[in-house]
Amino acid sequence: MSYLLSSKIRTLSSRFIGFFLLIIVALSLSKWHFHASLIGYFLWLMGWLFVGVGAMGRIWCSIYISGYKNNKLVMEGPYSLCRNPLYLFSYLGGVGIMFLTETFLFPLIFTVYFLIYYHYVISQEEKFLSKKYGMKYLAYMDRIPRFIPSFKKYTEPECYQISPKHFRIFLVHVVWFFWIAALVQLFEKLRLLGVIPSIFRWF
Numbered sequence: 001m002s003y004l005l006s007s008k009i010r011t012l013s014s015r016f017i018g019f020f021l022l023i024i025v026a027l028s029l030s031k032w033h034f035h036a037s038l039i040g041y042f043l044w045l046m047g048w049l050f051v052g053v054g055a056m057g058r059i060w061c062s063i064y065i066s067g068y069k070n071n072k073l074v075m076e077g078p079y080s081l082c083r084n085p086l087y088l089f090s091y092l093g094g095v096g097i098m099f100l101t102e103t104f105l106f107p108l109i110f111t112v113y114f115l116i117y118y119h120y121v122i123s124q125e126e127k128f129l130s131k132k133y134g135m136k137y138l139a140y141m142d143r144i145p146r147f148i149p150s151f152k153k154y155t156e157p158e159c160y161q162i163s164p165k166h167f168r169i170f171l172v173h174v175v176w177f178f179w180i181a182a183l184v185q186l187f188e189k190l191r192l193l194g195v196i197p198s199i200f201r202w203f
Contacts, residue, residue: 054093
C-alpha cells in the first residue's frame with residue numbers, strides 16, 4: 001500500500017471515530033453541572049483557551065507549509081520547535097473541544113486515542129520523509145524533538161513566501177475547530193432543554 005493511499009485511509013478512519021465520539025458527546029451530560037458548577041466552568045474556560053491556541057497554532061504552521069508541504073522540508077518557525085507542530089496544535093484544539101463537554105473523561109479518551117493513533121502516523125511519516133530527504137531529514141530528527149517543543153533552537157526568517165491558495169484552504173480547515181466547538185455547546189443547550197436525551201452522565 002502506498003504512503004498516500006494509507007494516508008487517505010487513516011484520514012477517513014479518524015473522521016469516522018470523531019463522528020462516533022461526537023454522537024456520544026451529544027447524548028452525554030456533565031455531572032459537574034449538579035455537583036460542582038465551578039469545576040464545570042473551569043473546564044469550559046480551559047476548553048475555549050485550548051481551542052484558541054490550537055487554531056492559532058495551526059494557522060501559524062500553515063503559513064510555513066503553504067505551497068511547500070510535499071516538495072520542501074520545512075524546518076523554520078514552528079517546525080524549529082518540534083517536528084510535528086501541526087499535530088501538536090491539532091491535539092490542543094481537539095482536547096479543548098473535549099474540555100467543552102465539562103468532563104475529564106472525554107479529554108482523557110481523546111488523549112489516549114491521539115497518542116496511539118498519531119504515534120503510528122508520525123512513525124510512518126518519518127519513514128517516508130527519511131527516504132525522501134535522506135541525511136537532511138535524519139539530521140533534522142537528531143536536532144529537533146518529535147513532539148514536545150524546545151525553544152532553544154527556534155529560528156524564523158525575516159521574509160517568507162507562501163501560496164495564498166494553499167493558505168486559504170488551511171484557514172477553512174481551522175474554522176472547523178470553532179464549528180465543532182460550537183456544536184458541542186449547542187448539544188449542551190439542547191440537552192438542558194430536553195430536546196435531545198441525556199443518556200450518559202460523566203465526571
